[in-house]
Amino acid sequence: MTLRRVLGGLGAAAALGTAAAISTRRRALAAVPRELWHPVLYLPLSFGNPVTLAVARRLVPLAGAAVRPGVRVERRTLPATTDDLPVEVLIYQASGASGRAPRAALLWIHGGGTVMGAARQENTWCSRVADELGALVVSVDYRLAPENPYPAALDDCFGALRWLHASAAALAIDPSRIAVGGESAGGGLAAAVVQRAHDSEVPVRFQLLVYPMLDDRTALRADPPDSAIHTWTPGSNRFAWTSYLGRPPRDRDDRPYIAAARRRNLAGLPPAWIGVGDLDLFHDEDVDYARRLNEAGVACELRLEPGMYHGADALLDGEAPSMTAFRTAALDALRAALAKP
Template identity: 70%
Template sequence: MTLRLVLGTLDTVAALVTARRITTLRRALTAVAPELRHPVLYLPLNLTNAATLAVGRRLPAVGSAIRPGIRAEKTTITATDPALNVVTYQAPARSKPSGALLWIHGGGTVMGTLRQGHAWCSRVADELGALVVSVDYRLAPENPYPAGLNDCYRALHWLHDNATKLGIDPARIAVGGDSAGGGLAAVLAQRAHDTGLPVCFQLLVYPMLDDRTVLRAEAPDRTVYTWTPTSNRFAWTAYLGHPPQERDDRPYTAAARRANLTGLPPAWIGVGDLDLFHPENIGYARRLREAGVECELRVEPGMYHGADALFDGKAPSMTAFRTSMLDSLRAALTNP
């Protein structure tokens, strides 16, 4: 009888806690644009350890359909060790030489696959007539910094070294990515600048730019979704090989750590005002402009991290968000 009473009490407490959490989330959801509200926002999605990472890596990819008529081919770059896989996307009638986009998928540097970029990469190939190359970089924690960045740099070098064979103009190669991919694209643009490897544009979609965000307390009334401070701490710790700290003198660990942004290629940065990365994205855009780098900044009201992947083609704001990405890239690849 006592055990039943205890179990009953625990069930009641659990129900009250769940109800209170749902009520709190419903209040917080009033900040989310009505057209972007989704059941996923009620889920406690946090990366905390190897077990939750394993679950995250098994989640299905959003936006995995390749546009009809676009040829997607896997290529293995074997010039250096280890071998690196990329997927190229192109329209069969692509005019050569064309511009090119090196795309880097998101996933906090700890998860994500090439498949999740199929829809976007094939759209760029279709509508811009560009060659798109998506890089299958190594993930942390199995392969911490600088493995992933080195893979992206090798892919960019491969594009330049094989420009004639690939039918692309080496003066019209852009880099881009979303979330962690955007962060890698930003440091890749920095490294390419320092080594004399031309990049004409950087397309940074709610990029993961600053590991020091982990060290800063969130405002108590600020609610973020899908990519949380807990997940951010886990991912940066996995990528860096240690917990983030104020001082880290290793080059290219995080784009926001670079003191001098002068001479970097023009950029487009897009982020929602409910995104964990909103402050660091705004700060980086401001610093680029102060350094004389042309930077278009798009801040989407009521948008959380990754909402465009969930609602592209379904919500007008997200359709407009991705159209802005495409238009900026088109201008860059046409007039580098």
């Protein structure tokens, strides 16, 4: 789950003529704990136009994180079916794990606003899950917007979930212990995939949603205070949602699974873990979704991290104790959910 190189490169590209914006960010830093300070917080990052998007996409291959020793990674093209086009995935498993008794599996969906990113940027996280949990992890290289708007990414991710179930015996996984998760836009896609899986009677044990991008209507609201402008801004959010939806967000959009927060009835969905910082642009929509899940009878653990901005764990895991603890909490929730009954 790394944004370090991407954010740094985009920050450098956006640094010209930004004295006023930098002054605003200095004031906003007052809400950020010292251990979470990072140079990118001073920079007016924006993904709101094709130029910055092109820069980000060029940098993503450089952001591929290291795979843990002892974990094998295989790139595979899932075959087309009557319902699904071919989709590229990365498969992570601990060496020697393929011969074990049926194990749990995680379908992981990378972040990037649905407009950038790649499965390989999640090498560190996915290989950690495979290593520490002994699970098979499948990370999806879904099609990106705006070239491929809704429902392309959703279809790719849901197709990968169906493939996991259909291939359970060959992959030596337990189909009753498959989780779906993702971070940021990947978390939003994961929540939508889980909803579609529920309606299609495709079993999912658990959903792991890391500061998920759940509600396109956030882009319609007034800009948040300065404390919520770090790394993922309202302008970036509007651009990303417009790209994914194929049109600007609007109050009403009845297309199925277009945004997870739009679903009215959440009853019957699998248990969830949602983690988000109180300085994150997605804070309100994430907290509200967690509340609605619990009210619908769905067990949902909400981890609300004080002083955390969007992607802080990606920048500072291993350096800031609170961010290391945040990621460990997500892993522990997944471990408990995927344990055998």
